[in-house]
Amino acid sequence: MAAATLKNIQKCPTSYVLAIQDTLNAFQGKWKMPIIGTLLFGKKRFKEIEREIPKITPRMLSQELKDLEMNGIISRTVYATSPVTVEYELTKSGKQLSKVVEAMLEWGLQHRRANMLELLPILQSKTA
Amino acid sequence: MAAATLKNIQKCPTSYVLAIQDTLNAFQGKWKMPIIGTLLFGKKRFKEIEREIPKITPRMLSQELKDLEMNGIISRTVYATSPVTVEYELTKSGKQLSKVVEAMLEWGLQHRRANMLELLPILQSKTA
DNA sequence: CGGCATCCGAATCGATACTG
């Protein structure tokens, strides 16, 4: 199959848009990408993830993990210890997201530097 | 400066999470990535974008374009024709997002194929 | 430890109608 480069789909921008939205749905919201991000470093337990993601509540973490599992991005394993231990791990699909995450990360750093220099004390209001 | 690879920040997952969330904020929501996507092919006018993105309303398009402009991702040019013509174009920062978009696109296609085969008639309920 | 249930305000977003 041909690679999914921009040039290949230039002919039909709309179908291209649909593909992006499709992808977007898999990890939309405030928390999914950060969760995936922490799991790229390996298996983690519920509490570990919670600790690494500032301000996430158990409610949201639980909800998002369930969502990600349903979408085939992570897998959940329960160990019958006492108290129970649960480990979350990226699936193969999930691991392939590292490409996306790295791209986002790299752009984020560049973009931030660019904005610091040129414009935008506007961000202040969002940071606060 | 060292490249922003995952390995480089493994030491501090939390700061890494913050960087991702930061990036995420720049194009969160249902429409921003698709808008950026269509603009990767070149300058476009309001109506052109609207036509290429299924189901977007003028309200949302207007709002998101404004947001993207404030974030330094696109630029807006008004031509004093009659009726007025407005063109939107990616800035340098915006163009650099192509890396992210392509990564998302590629993953989306792979992931879709994988899910078709293995699991998930669940998506049906979301597609409907 | 790893959650779930409930409540509730805030933010998002779609539909529709209108304007310079």
Next chain:
DNA sequence: CAGTATCGATTCGGATGCCG
């Protein structure tokens, strides 16, 4: 053409408390 204004439905997401 390129938007804006208003309304209302839906969803998101934080706080809190409880459970096996």
